[in-house]
Amino acid sequence: MASIRGRGNKTTETAFVAILRAAAIVGWRRHLKLPLRLFQDRNAQRPMGSRQGRRHAATVRPDFVFRELKLAVFVDGCFWHKCPIHYKAPKTNEYYWERKINANVARDRRIDAALKSAGWRVLHLWEHELATPSGVLRKLRRRLACRCR
Template structure:
């Protein structure tokens, strides 16, 4: 497990590069809430947007997750706990006024970056008129 990357994966780096090219600045692998022991892949603090790029295996992608043949009980429970923690994280951040965006690693980086940019810019525009 030590060799498995928890940050700076290829999908994350691609999406970060595209978001940065659109002029947006963000924090990488940061805690959106100080008292929550969970980190988002990209955090836009001023507009309260947290972005997660989930791996298909570790987060139980409905399209690509395949239960392992070795020690299936342990790994299936591990993935189920990850999914439950993801839902809990989404709920806690939403209750604190954050917008949560989740993408699967297999999704198009261009599409993900565009949705992130639209969301951040949309929130900024709404905040400017208030």
């Protein structure tokens, strides 16, 4: 687990950078810090004594940020973020992995809610979507053009 890094993933973020550069899309930054107020999920399974339901300041680092357009883009791995198409639960240590992956999904929801309440738009791209750059570009251009949340 310690050798798995959250940034610089060759198969997802680097592939998305290549798509952006090939399409000459500019105005983005990687891992830009966005200070936000996050809310803990009251229904999450937490050990006793933890900070359930409390507000706390946190720094969110979306994979890609279009600052002027207030668009945060996350490139999610199919395993780590529980892709509805490709996720397959491990057979060993099932309890650990179920809690770990569900915590990732819950954290993603909290971050999305915090970003949206701060006026940001959020786009999630799945790892498997990067195989078809035209589909990724269509989705991205739609979000860049849309002024809705």
